[in-house]
Amino acid sequence: MKVRVHVSLKPGVLDPQGRAIQHSLEGLGFAGVNDVRAGRLFELDVEESVSDAALDDMCRKLLANMVIENYRIEKVTV
């Protein structure tokens, strides 16, 4: 089973990298970009037997830092 885990900064957490990317886009002449938030994507290949609860646990214990980040689990159907 393919699983994608999207990790993003919580609202209100400053993202200096996102801001630098936004400035760079402006510098390239792209108008109208109001904000950029940089996140992370993990692609996991797991056995079918791995439970949703276990996936949730993986996110909370390692893939995301719950102090500053949110996560979203997406099961990819081939």
Next chain:
Amino acid sequence: MAFNAAVVTFPGSNCDRDMVVALEKVSGVAPHRVWHGDADLPQGLDFIALPGGFSYGDYLRCGAIASRSPIMQAVIKAAERGVPVLGVCNGFQVLTESGLLPGALLRNAGLDFVCREVSLEVANAQTLFTGGYEAGQIIRIPVAHHDGNYFADGATLDRLEGEGRVAFRYAESVNGSARQIAGVLNNAGNVLGMMPHPERAIEATHGGTDGRTLFESAIRGLMDA
């Protein structure tokens, strides 16, 4: 009784030797060296130090992988028993990632790696680690980090300030840290994490000795107890 300290080395630690030298010079006793894969700490420790560096190449998040290493499970248990733990720079990141300290360390607001001596204010001089300083004293300690921008939610910051758990604040603009926080303590006061490097300021040849007081405070406090 001899001062019994341990310094943990993770793959990618690069200030572990500096920490060993500082502890030995100030206490007169060479600390134990502990490897990240060890399951147990030496018996009867008085003090544990988590050094600076780039543990596990800063993969995932700074300190994230190190905080899940075997030795950290033993460090967490020791901290919960009350053993003093000092985390400097990457060691501070390991402490927040492990949950021993609140908050998180984000990329510096200016995006630059900051490597210079900075002015710090001693925000609380009544802790195990800061007893030798005066409250409000300005000290000079080097920093060297890319991810030292302390973050916690407003309620947590209020609580830390209200409980005297902010040990040090930057007295100048350094990395965008919330409320200029440079070092915080846990609730019990036995765990301190700080981005500046006191172990790099213990001898005149380092350019200053303001960091030495931190080690002297802790060692004196522990040996007198």
